[in-house]
Amino acid sequence: MMNIQVEKTALVLIDLQNGILGHHCAPYTAKEIVERAKTLIEAFTAKGGFVVLVRVSSLDGKDMLQPITDAPAVQATGYPEGWDQIVPELAELPGTYTLTKRQWGAFHGTDLDVQLRRRGIDTIVLGGVSTGIGVDMTAREAFQLGYNQFFAEDVMGAADKEMHDYVRANIFPRIGRVRSSADIISYL
Template sequence: MQIKVEKTALVLIDLQNGILSRNCAPYTAEEIIGRAKALVKAFTEKGGFVVLVRVSTLDGKDMLHPSTDVPATQSIELPEGWDQIVPELAEIPGTYTLTKRQWGAFHGTDLDVQLRRRGIDTIVLGGVSTGIGVDMTAREAFQLGYNQFFAEDVMGAADKEMHDYVRTNIFPRIGRVRSSDDIISYL
């Protein structure tokens, strides 16, 4: 199997200070960051497009607030720097940082435009949380017609069960689930 780097983007979701400071399973934040860094390096060395997606808010009013059974935490204090990409990835030159205001990276952002203008038709996806930001972005990408590879070992969730459910039941229906080492070998 081969991935054409000129037609593929690496999109990493919410690998930022305030997200990775929480519990990650089945992989630790350190494991996810290490593998993400290897993917970013492999892509950038070959001239590939890398998108580091972060979630942020100015005052909370720019985020979604629908009525749900499990309401979002109201008026939480966000520590300084919570929305910054982790330093291990932020320091790598040649990446594009995108800010989103909801779970998915496509809605309300210029991600689709950035990809299409570069002739990209395939996405390698990773990040946290497997069952929230990564899953929503994957479903949006599927609806937009992108081919997808899921770097399963560059993802984490609040618990192993959520990660495993999405990895086993959702991702194989909308793309290909592979390890980061396999994806690097396909480049």
């Protein structure tokens, strides 16, 4: 059986916030993702593990990336009050660290790498929304920084099942291990 050393592992959950989980998620619903995320958080914190809740936010959109692209960028301003807040079911859980990012990945421009390295963490368990955007970018950044990774596949969702399935089957196995949240909990 595989073991995860909790003292060297962080649970990092991407964009489980009001304004993002309000959109369609596939192949799992937002409710399923949040319920499994809560179970993972509780399992990690019960063992003294480090949990990071990552949210994307902006004061006025000027601090976010704005490259010229073929696909229209998501508007960075004009969101309703509270759109960038972690969903209440997770925000209320004790023992979590909330990190704000300004782009897709959770490492670039944040203190995530410093927070992990100062704690002696060399492995992350990753989940969140969207599988093919924020989670994928964070996973690629973590890979380039030398972190071992587990992907909690059933604690992720994308705008459509095809995007989720593509990243899960073609990207994540090349940079880490894809497992269910139940399997990950059994490894703790």
